[in-house]
Amino acid sequence: SEIRKELLDAFTNAGDSYLSGQHIAELIGCSRTAVWKHIEELRKDGFELEAVRRKGYRILKTPERITADEIRLGLKTKFMGKNIHYEESVDSTQKIAHRFAYEDVPEGTAIIAEEQISGRGRMDRKWHSPKFSGVWMSLILRPNIPLTKAPQLTLLTAVAVVQAIEEMTDLVPEIKWPNDILINGKKVTGILTELQAEADRIHSIIVGIGINVNQKPVDFPLELQEIASSLLIEKGAPVSRADLIRSIFTHFEKLYLLYLDEGFFPIKLLWESYAVSIGNHLKARTITHTIEGKALGITDEGVLKLEDENGVIHQIYSADIEL
Ligand code: BTX
Structure with a gap:
């Protein structure tokens, strides 16, 4: 004003x-x-x-803002993040991305906001996205893959974010199937993959990435204080959000091109090397029931394999995991 x-x-x-x-x-x-x-x-x-x-x-x-210029400076990707749409405050970057995806913006377009008023997680859950302290970003992709393979992009994204966090800090992030990234057992990142399809063809995949970067403990609401953390808290020093975003674009593009070229297998190997859940006993809560057992790994398609106490192997497509 x-x-x-x-x-x-x-x-x-x-x-x-x-x-x-x-x-x-x-x-x-x-x-x-x-x-x-x-x-x-x-x-x-x-x-x-x-x-x-x-x-x-x-x-x-003064507040630490992310500027598109700061991200672009030094960005060497072919298409990831080449087109950045930046907003100070939005409902949800996913919503904007859905609108843009219909308008045929180029692949790799990123929508980034300083704050989300109603950031969302899976199944209508909320994602806490306070101002100036996190990466709240949606990426628009248009891979030529069948609908059933879309969840693989969630796993690919998790690998890209882990690699970026490793590049920016000396922290050791771990992936909890399918979409959580934990540091010291606490959630620092959530990934939400949504898609627009026509019949059985994918029009766009919208990958939402939420990373807690510079929040202090008091910045989390009470109900998250035990389960969530930020890079600042774990590292003990702030992390540049622009540098982190640039690093995500770079790692993401590399993995994505590899994926389009060679399929999910090389991504699967990388993913497994970062996963905490594999080999562990865990509880998978699906919409209809709960299965307990030992995580054997993921299939070549990215589906979780869980062996229950009777030796029966279950394939879990979507669930909440309790370690
Ligand atoms: P999720 O359903 O796996 O996780 C949501 C749950 O995580 C919540 O119910 C809550 O318990 C917990 N939670 C909420 N906020 C946070 C937070 N900041 N840190 C740690 N835990 C939290 C995960 O869904 C997918 C999140 C994607 C967020 C991105 S941000 C950019 C894009 N826009 C948008 O609205 N969502 C995505």
């Missing part, structure tokens, strides 16, 4: 010195209460402000 611009200009001109509420009120022509409200809004948007009695306000830190 106009007032926001004037306020930021005033702080720019003040440099390192404090701006009193009275002074700001005069500069932008509003009441002191209104000044206080504008300051609170700045805080909500990620600015760190210091308020000192009798002196006034000073900006300590």
Whole structure:
């Protein structure tokens, strides 16, 4: 807004010195209460402000934004992330991606937001996506594969994200079938794969990636504090979201081209090397029932094989896994 611009200009001109509420009120022509409200809004948007009695306000830190330019600088992919659509605040990047996919945007288009008001997980679950601290991104793909193979893209994406996290940190991420990435047992990433199809042909696959990057423990709602974590928490230092996104584009494109060329097998081998669930006893909760057993691995199609106590091997296409 106009007032926001004037306020930021005033702080720019003040440099390192404090701006009193009275002074700001005069500069932008509003009441002191209104000044206080504008300051609170700045805080909500990620600015760190210091308020000192009798002196006034000073900006300590501006919010860390991702800019498309920052991502593009140094990006060497052929098509992944070449077309970036950036928004500050959205319902869900998946929603935008679905709309774009109909409009025939190029393959590899990425929709990235600083914040999602109603980010979503699988089966209508919520995905917590606070401002300026995560990677909330949807990728549009148009592989020429049958519908039944679409879930393989979830596994491929998990491998790409693990490789990117490994490149950016010295953390050891692990994959929990099919779509969770854990660090020290806590969820740092979720992947949601959706598709648009006509008859049995895939029109687009939309891969949603949510990564907790720079959240502090207090940034998680209570119900997530035990089960979720962020790269910052695990690493003990912030991670550049733009660098992480660029790294995901790079690893993703490599894996995706390999996949289109040679099929799922090489991806499967990589995936298995990062998976925690394989060899372990686990519980798979499908929509209709729960199966307990030992995870034997995934099939060449990406389906989980679970051996129950009677030695019967079940193929699990979609489930929630409890380790
Ligand atoms: P999921 O169904 O496997 O996981 C959802 C569950 O994970 C929730 O029920 C909750 O318990 C937990 N959860 C919610 N938010 C977080 C979080 N920030 N960190 C860790 N755990 C959480 C996973 O679904 C798929 C998530 C995809 C998110 C991306 S973000 C970009 C794109 N847009 C969009 O709306 N969704 C995708």
